[in-house]
Amino acid sequence: MISLVEEEKKETGILVGLDKGEKNFEEAFEELEELAISAGGLIIDRIVQRLSSPTAPFYIGKGKAKEIAEICKEKKVSFVLFNDDLSPIQCRNLSSLFGCKVLDRTQLILDIFAQRAKTREGKLQIELAQLLYLLPRLTRLWTHLSRQTGGIGTRGPGETQLEVDRRRIQEKIHRLKKELEEVKKTRYIQRSSRQKSPWPTACLVGYTNAGKSTLFNLLTNSKVLVENKLFATLDPTIRLFEFSGGQKIFLSDTVGFIQKLPFHLVESFKATLEEVKEADLLIHLVDISHPLSENQIEEVNKVLEQLGALDKPTILVWNKIDLVKSNGLIKRRIQEYPGSVPISAATGVGCEKLLLKIEQWLKTKRRYLSLKVPVDRMDMVAKFHRVGFGVETDYQPEGILVNGWIPLSFVSSFEPFNVLSNGHEGHENGNVRRIQ
Ligand SMILES: Nc1nc2c(ncn2[C@@H]2O[C@H](COP(=O)(O)OP(=O)(O)OP(=O)(O)O)[C@@H](O)[C@H]2O)c(=O)[nH]1
Numbered sequence: 066m067i068s069l070v071e072e073e074k075k076e077t078g079i080l081v082g083l084d085k086g087e088k089n090f091e092e093a094f095e096e097l098e099e100l101a102i103s104a105g106g107l108i109i110d111r112i113v114q115r116l117s118s119p120t121a122p123f124y125i126g127k128g129k130a131k132e133i134a135e136i137c138k139e140k141k142v143s144f145v146l147f148n149d150d151l152s153p154i155q156c157r158n159l160s161s162l163f164g165c166k167v168l169d170r171t172q173l174i175l176d177i178f179a180q181r182a183k184t185r186e187g188k189l190q191i192e193l194a195q196l197l198y199l200l201p202r203l204t205r206l207w208t209h210l211s212r213q214t215g216g217i218g219t220r221g222p223g224e225t226q227l228e229v230d231r232r233r234i235q236e237k238i239h240r241l242k243k244e245l246e247e248v249k250k251t252r253y254i255q256r257s258s259r260q261k262s263p264w265p266t267a268c269l270v271g272y273t274n275a276g277k278s279t280l281f282n283l284l285t286n287s288k289v290l291v292e293n294k295l296f297a298t299l300d301p302t303i304r305l306f307e308f309s310g311g312q313k314i315f316l317s318d319t320v321g322f323i324q325k326l327p328f329h330l331v332e333s334f335k336a337t338l339e340e341v342k343e344a345d346l347l348i349h350l351v352d353i354s355h356p357l358s359e360n361q362i363e364e365v366n367k368v369l370e371q372l373g374a375l376d377k378p379t380i381l382v383w384n385k386i387d388l389v390k391s392n393g394l395i396k397r398r399i400q401e402y403p404g405s406v407p408i409s410a411a412t413g414v415g416c417e418k419l420l421l422k423i424e425q426w427l428k429t430k431r432r433y434l435s436l437k438v439p440v441d442r443m444d445m446v447a448k449f450h451r452v453g454f455g456v457e458t459d460y461q462p463e464g465i466l467v468n469g470w471i472p473l474s475f476v477s478s479f480e481p482f483n484v485l486s487n488g489h490e491g492h493e494n495g496n497v498r499r500i501q
């Protein structure tokens with residue numbers, strides 16, 4: 066529970082939205098408030114201006130801007146947060162009129178990321194995104210910010226770099242990019258050692274707060290931070306998950322997506338998001354209880370497209386079914402999205418079905434082989450054991466009989482041997498089964 070003292074320490078701010086008549090304005094505005102709260106702010110007022118399009122100098126029109134300036138003075142607010150991105154000029158005009166920090170959606174998201182970044186990679190990426198965003202906005206406006214002592218929108222390079230000229234920022238961007246290249250190499254080495262393993266990687270993706278880390282923890286018995294906050298997870302975590310039948314899969318929990326995810330952020334986080342790009346399977350989690358769940362799917366798909374990962378095999382998972390009162394909604398969603406799976410990562414309901422589905426998918430990546438290997442090729446028997454699962458061996462004087470499930474990419478290396486059966490039948494838990 067938050068104590069009153071903590072409440073007092075929070076920065077107070079006003080939300081300002083421009084309602085251009087687009088659908089879902091209200092929800093996007095609510096999401097902005099959630100973001101502000103996630104960043105540690107306290108929202109004391111929400112102001113909506115209806116205009117068909119923003120005005121160039123003041124975004125919401127000069128009259129409205131003056132009204133807000135009055136409120137800022139009266140209530141001593143420390144920031145005014147806008148629901149869209151502001152141009153550098155709008156930002157400068159508004160902050161000199163309000164006499165406090167003026168933030169837009171992108172800056173806020175960057176700020177949350179800066180608060181959450183824990184690893185060196187995460188910190189480098191967010192710093193790069195902030196500097197890229199800052200560069201075109203580097204005007205006199207920032208001198209007033211540099212006097213602020215921390216707080217929303219000023220973390221990271223804000224306080225220290227603002228008075229530094231463009232050239233030095235560009236140098237820093239260059240350096241960060243180089244450091245990130247190094248990080249990328251390390252990640253690449255880690256990933257290629259995983260790729261040499263016979264087990265594929267599945268990546269949990271989804272809108273922020275969908276429950277990815279909750280499901281990850283449940284399945285892998287891990288303790289990744291779970292919070293009812295936007296962007297709780299920034300750094301990817303990977304664990305090897307073993308099914309009861311013996312198959313395994315690398316499971317990766319990663320950063321959540323959001324609508325209008327700042328472009329620089331996606332660019333800077335490419336090293337992290339490469340996990341998504343390189344994954345063999347995506348598990349797309351959706352909060353079924355969210356009124357805009359379908360929009361969230363679209364937003365996630367947009368980011369996946371930006372990453373070139375939209376065409377990957379994907380299992381759509383409706384999470385948080387424990388929060389849904391009517392079974393009708395769940396049934397409808399499954400009909401609308403054939404093949405999707407309803408679960409509750411919190412209670413574990415439905416997770417068995419999800420695992421079964423992943424297991425079925427894993428099978429499609431493997432083939433059942435049965436071979437007779439000459440006795441002097443024990444190395445191949447060892448390889449069969451290393452890459453296969455459900456492997457059975459029978460030593461006979463004229464050769465070694467082995468059978469089991471082999472990844473498709475390894476099948477050709479066994480082909481020179483006497484393949485007795487290839488993809489037709491398999492032994493599983495002692496039962497012979499026909500495989501399509
Ligand atoms: N009722 C209910 N709550 C859930 C369920 N799954 C997750 N939550 C809650 O939803 C909130 C967000 O969960 P996380 O697992 O942190 O979500 P995430 O997708 O990892 O979020 P980011 O890392 O921010 O992208 C937490 O408060 C969880 O306890 C569920 O099945 N039912």
Ligand SMILES: [Mg+2]
Binds near residue numbers: 279290291297
């Ligand atoms: Mg998470």
